[in-house]
Amino acid sequence: xxxxxxxxxxxxxxxxxxxxxALVGLxxxxxxxxxxxxxxxxxxxxxxxxxxxxxPAGYVDEQAPGSxxxxxxxxxxxxFDWTVGPHSWKRYLYPPEQLLFRAERRxxxxxxxxxxxxxxxxxxxxxxxxxxxxxxxxxxVFSGSGVVDPGYAGRRDGAFLVAVNxxxxxxxxxxxxxxxxxxxxxxxxxxxxxxxxxxxxxFVVETGSERGAALLAGLKAPPADGALLxxxxxxxxxxxxxxxxxxxxxxxxxxKRNLDSPRWDxxxxxxxxxxxxxxxxxxxxxxxxxxxxDLSGGVAERxxxxxxxxxxxFSYIHGGVIRREIRSRxxxxxxxxxxxxxxxxxxxxxxxxxxxxxWCPVGIxxxxxxxxxxxxxxxxxxxxR
Amino acid sequence: MTAxxxxxxxxxxxVWKFSSCDGCQLTLLDCEDELLAVAGAVEIAYFLEATRAxxxxxxxxxxxxxxxxxxxxxxxxLDVRRQSGVLIAIGACATAGGIQALKNFTSVDGLIRAVxxxxxxxxxxxxxxxxxxxVKVDFELRGCPISKAQLLEVVSALLNGRKPALVxxxxxxxxxxxxxVCVMVAGGEPCLGPVTQAxxxxxxxxxxxxxxxxxxxxxxxxxxxLSRRLTELGLERSAIRDLYRGFSGSAEAFREESKxxx
Ligand code: SF4
Ligand code: SF4
Ligand code: SF4
Ligand code: SF4
Numbered sequence: 001x002x003x004x005x006x007x008x009x010x011x012x013x014x015x016x017x018x019x020x021x022a023l024v025g026l027x028x029x030x031x032x033x034x035x036x037x038x039x040x041x042x043x044x045x046x047x048x049x050x051x052x053x054x055x056p057a058g059y060v061d062e063q064a065p066g067s068x069x070x071x072x073x074x075x076x077x078x079x080f081d082w083t084v085g086p087h088s089w090k091r092y093l094y095p096p097e098q099l100l101f102r103a104e105r106r107x108x109x110x111x112x113x114x115x116x117x118x119x120x121x122x123x124x125x126x127x128x129x130x131x132x133x134x135x136x137x138x139x140x141v142f143s144g145s146g147v148v149d150p151g152y153a154g155r156r157d158g159a160f161l162v163a164v165n166x167x168x169x170x171x172x173x174x175x176x177x178x179x180x181x182x183x184x185x186x187x188x189x190x191x192x193x194x195x196x197x198x199x200x201x202x203f204v205v206e207t208g209s210e211r212g213a214a215l216l217a218g219l220k221a222p223p224a225d226g227a228l229l230x231x232x233x234x235x236x237x238x239x240x241x242x243x244x245x246x247x248x249x250x251x252x253x254x255x256k257r258n259l260d261s262p263r264w265d266x267x268x269x270x271x272x273x274x275x276x277x278x279x280x281x282x283x284x285x286x287x288x289x290x291x292x293x294d295l296s297g298g299v300a301e302r303x304x305x306x307x308x309x310x311x312x313x314f315s316y317i318h319g320g321v322i323r324r325e326i327r328s329r330x331x332x333x334x335x336x337x338x339x340x341x342x343x344x345x346x347x348x349x350x351x352x353x354x355x356x357x358x359w360c361p362v363g364i365x366x367x368x369x370x371x372x373x374x375x376x377x378x379x380x381x382x383x384x385r
Numbered sequence: 386m387t388a389x390x391x392x393x394x395x396x397x398x399x400v401w402k403f404s405s406c407d408g409c410q411l412t413l414l415d416c417e418d419e420l421l422a423v424a425g426a427v428e429i430a431y432f433l434e435a436t437r438a439x440x441x442x443x444x445x446x447x448x449x450x451x452x453x454x455x456x457x458x459x460x461x462x463l464d465v466r467r468q469s470g471v472l473i474a475i476g477a478c479a480t481a482g483g484i485q486a487l488k489n490f491t492s493v494d495g496l497i498r499a500v501x502x503x504x505x506x507x508x509x510x511x512x513x514x515x516x517x518x519x520v521k522v523d524f525e526l527r528g529c530p531i532s533k534a535q536l537l538e539v540v541s542a543l544l545n546g547r548k549p550a551l552v553x554x555x556x557x558x559x560x561x562x563x564x565x566v567c568v569m570v571a572g573g574e575p576c577l578g579p580v581t582q583a584x585x586x587x588x589x590x591x592x593x594x595x596x597x598x599x600x601x602x603x604x605x606x607x608x609x610x611l612s613r614r615l616t617e618l619g620l621e622r623s624a625i626r627d628l629y630r631g632f633s634g635s636a637e638a639f640r641e642e643s644k645x646x647x
Contacts, residue, residue: 040566041565041566041571041593042566042571042572043566043571045564045566066570066614067570067571067573068567068570068571069571070571085566086564086566086567086570086571087564091564096561096562096563096564097562269607269609269610270610270613271607271610272555272579272580272606272607272610272611273555273579273605273606273607274555274557274558274578274579275554275555275557275558275561276557276561276567276579279557279558279561279562280561290550291547291550292538292541292550293541293542293544293545293547294422294541295419295422295423295426295537295540295541295544296422296425296426297541297544297545305562306558306561306562307558308554308558310554311552311553311554311558311604312553312554312604312605313552313553313554324605325605326605326607358570359567359570360570361557361567361569361570361576361579361611361614362610362611362613362614
């Protein structure tokens with residue numbers, strides 16, 4: 001991974017909207033595939049951006065369990081007043097459909113051809129602090145234990161991350177509870193804080209890597225003064241205060257000793273088993289492998305596609321499906337995210353982004369489920385295993 | 386890397402029609418780029434939609450479109466089964482009764498009198514039922530119409546002696562893989578996707594509409610939970626009833642949920 005462990009270092013500088021546009025321009029000119037927020041299908045999603053004109057100026061999202069609504073403020077100028085949408089950066093670092101290899105029939109035999117290499121390095125514009133944390137989780141998942149996923153590592157190594165701190169709390173997120181935001185401390189090349197109050201519209205830019213510093217040097221930006229830095233602290237603290245959901249520290253223990261809580265039946269009656277929560281989650285990484293052939297039998301391909309512990313095939317082994325009921329699938333998801341993940345990877349599996357709450361079609365809230373399981377302790381005998 | 390791979394013989398394919406609109410058969414003809422490859426890989430022995438030439442059975446593979454709605458069809462499907470090696474039911478009619486399964490919920494005599502000038506000429510069963518209710522079905526391809534990609538996948542899996550790569554999970558999986566913004570969460574559109582099997586390519590959500598359930602129930606659907614949400618979104622009881630019975634009304638999970646809203 002690139003060296004981005006250094007805490008935000010060097011003097012912070014100030015960029016105007018034009019300066020940010022120039023910064024994106026430098027990344028484009030540097031050969032990066034620049035990906036950032038765009039408004040599509042009524043939501044802020046991540047797609048190709050070439051400059052500030054592509055960003056969601058004036059858009060604000062209203063999020064609640066099971067609902068997302070994007071509105072445009074009249075005369076609104078802020079580019080980052082929305083929080084997180086349905087996409088996460090895993091769509092780019094760990095694409096939903098990946099060709100692993102291709103085999104072609106040649107004469108009496110066949111040859112195995114590796115999947116094509118990725119074209120150019122990625123640059124992400126507008127990575128939220130919880131998303132930096134999620135990328136750090138995937139770094140551990142895909143290369144932490146000595147087993148390196150070459151596709152992930154290849155895309156990740158070259159990726160340039162422009163973070164953006166949150167100055168407004170989303171309706172479902174809770175990064176203070178997971179210690180992952182709303183201000184980025186590490187893991188970025190550059191981190192922006194947008195200040196837009198009618199009188200001024202500017203970005204305080206902190207540097208997190210040599211690469212970031214080098215890029216910024218090309219822009220000749222003036223340093224940020226103490227008052228601006230104090231504003232950054234004030235705005236991000238205000239966002240933190242507005243987030244109400246909590247995940248208490250002892251949640252892993254509580255969940256692990258309540259595997260037969262009656263609450264699992266209760267949530268199973270509401271849960272659709274639709275997998276949306278796992279698919280929007282920026283840290284979920286499960287995939288299935290599918291082999292296909294063409295009609296002639298001349299070409300075979302092996303694909304890796306996003307999967308979820310909510311599908312029956314996920315727990316299919318010889319003889320049948322292990323997790324037959326939604327109850328056990330929901331329990332797998334919740335306990336993996338909030339309890340067993342840290343045993344497995346030494347880091348929490350939830351970064352508090354709130355996506356699973358917003359994009360659950362029936363609005364099931366993991367923090368509420370965890371709380372209910374705690375509240376139901378002592379009534380465990382009433383459930384079933 | 387090289388290794389020996391076996392060669393293979395051309396299987397004999399037949400395409401049958403029961404009560405249906407021919408749309409699924411047309412999906413096969415619509416495989417433009419791949420059609421020549423299909424024609425080259427199999428011997429098309431019986432396919433009235435494409436050719437009047439016919440070769441007698443038995444057939445290695447039979448694709449069966451349509452549901453069973455008449456006494457004649459009830460007999461004919463037994464005959465098709467007898468002549469077929471692998472029998473694949475294709476489309477919402479053949480796998481879930483289709484739109485014509487609407488009649489399963491009402492009096493057929495009343496319908497006939499309302500629709501036909503000469504009801505006395507009409508001989509029909511009181512229900513529209515999927516092929517699996519009558520004979521053993523080896524594989525089902527869902528949808529109204531079926532997906533071209535899934536059809537090619539199944540044919541190529543058969544030809545190559547492997548398992549077809551098809552999912553039984555819900556449509557939301559496909560929406561999320563494609564990065565489609567959820568129309569229910571972001572737009573408040575009623576969507577049957579969370580209880581409907583994936584495979585269509587999320588065509589309806591991709592065009593901003595909710596799923597109509599034409600691929601039938603997914604594995605382990607929780608329709609009552611979805612209905613509660615549809616009610617919160619403002620859908621009338623009768624609208625929920627009609628949504629479930631529109632395309633796949635003869636499939637158990639949808640039939641029961643529909644009846645629960647009668
Ligand atoms: S579990 Fe939910 S809140 Fe936590 S990171 Fe995943 S999607 Fe975000
Ligand atoms: S919660 Fe489920 S989908 Fe997500 S990583 Fe864990 S097992 Fe995989
Ligand atoms: S919790 Fe919500 S998003 Fe997750 S599987 Fe259940 S209904 Fe779907
Ligand atoms: S649009 Fe429908 S099918 Fe797609 S994710 Fe939303 S609920 Fe599921």
